Amino acid sequence: MADATGDGGVGPATLVLGIETSCDETAAACVRGGTDVLSSVVSSQVELHARYGGVVPEIASRAHNELIIPVTARAMVEAGVEGDRVDAVAATTGPGLVGALLVGVSAAKALALAWDVPFVSVNHLEAHLYAAFLEDPELQLPMVVLLVSGGHTLLVLMEGHGRYRLLGQTLDDAAGEAFDKVARFLGLGYPGGPAIDRVAMEGDPEAIAFPRALMDGGLDFSFSGLKTAVVNHVRAHPDVSTADVAASFQAAVVDVLVAKARAAAQEVGAGALALGGGVAANSLLREQFLTACTEDGLHAFLPSRSMCTDNAAMIAAAGWYRLQREGPTPLDCGADPNLRLATF
């Protein structure tokens, strides 16, 4: 059981096994005390989905079911942890693909039952916020987190542990989704983020003035018009340089993301700005984000690239904080594909 040195029996020695299967990565990790990552294993299914240009839910679910035990076993071996030394099992219960989520939730609850330790339900979005704490435990709250991935584009104010306010979100496509769709249209392959990042290095970001949607309209985002503008431009100019299109598209996305993140930090008076999610691996976004923070005197947090994408270390970390705050989750918990960040 959890050690008795911390609040409610959850303390620095408490070891949480985290499990993540919300999309196309099967991941497991052992994290002690919410910050000490003993192991983090991620098995990506990117190659299984590449030819379809996006994640196919049924293929993802099948792959999770095959990988869940080997990935968990490896995370435990790498951490040098036996089953009887795990103090709690945390799993993503949403948001995500329901069939994929259910594999991880089912396995995690079974492990918790067999080891007679608490099960903890973790919100995938909340876990992305905790990725920042894993790498920089000194981060000061309140902070604003810009969370950008294939499924989400959010600006969240994190006032304290478990205390969030949603400041803005996308009204249509997620930023990562726009990267995937544009990359597919340009024939650059899947996943679109790294492909566009790479090709854009060779192009001129000012070659085409793509629209920056909702630039003066609050903290929400919209990317579907941008995607349409790219398609229309290429159809009207068949000889245009693909590198210029990629660079100009990327510049338009990054401009909006960074401008809104700065505005959000200013609006709520936060001293720190953090980036999270798969799109946080984008080179231009990282560069402009850092510049903006320096100019505005904000403490910037840029996660390492492995912590940007889906992983289970952030699940275990978020699980540790949640267990300390709210205690175990009942075993009749299921998956919620539309789970929202608990805001106040």
Place this chain on the structure above:
Amino acid sequence: MLILGIETSTMQVGCAIGGHEGVLASTHITRGKRHAENLTPAVRFLCEQSQVGLDEIGLVAVDVGPGLFTGLRVGVATAKALAFALRVPMIGVSSLDLMAFPVRFSSRLIVTALDARRGELYYAFYRQVPGGVQRIGDHQLGSPDDLASELLATGEEVLLVGDGAQRYVEAFEGLAKVELVEPGNRSPSAEALVELAHARALREEFERPDAIEPVYLRRPDAEINWSTRDGA
């Protein structure tokens, strides 16, 4: 050695515990919450009420389908995780084999059919052998009319079992030699799973947790569409 059996290939969630003395405890839930919500609490309830500690379980048996994909994955993922955590071996049993087990004393040709949705059935044929029944051929996926034609072609007296047979009763009721087993035996049972797994355990037909996967019989739609496109 006690066996824990987990069965989730239809709308039902079932689990049972048994061993040399036969089935000691079982529970089946067909209404209310879904597989993922019900299964782990059902296993815990079963252990608590029968006063069996999970550390007494020496084998985890699981229904590997064919059946409903999501239900199967919940059952298989749960069973694999339990076996992994308890460090015990597993045995996977076909859902259609489980359906044939309770009617094993019939000398007729036994056919089990589970609803595969989309107007199709998973089905298989069985014949009585000393000590039980034996499957003839592979699991099949086809329409009720496909199955009806196959039944007619055998010319034999047939006992037809399963929720698939019940759902498409109109396809079979005109067949003179085919008797449908009444509701009450629509889904695979966890008791049958424990009994069949026990027989296999005596023959030491154990499997590793990472070797157990659901029997889908149907490829993901995206793969089917992709190969159709390739062929075009």
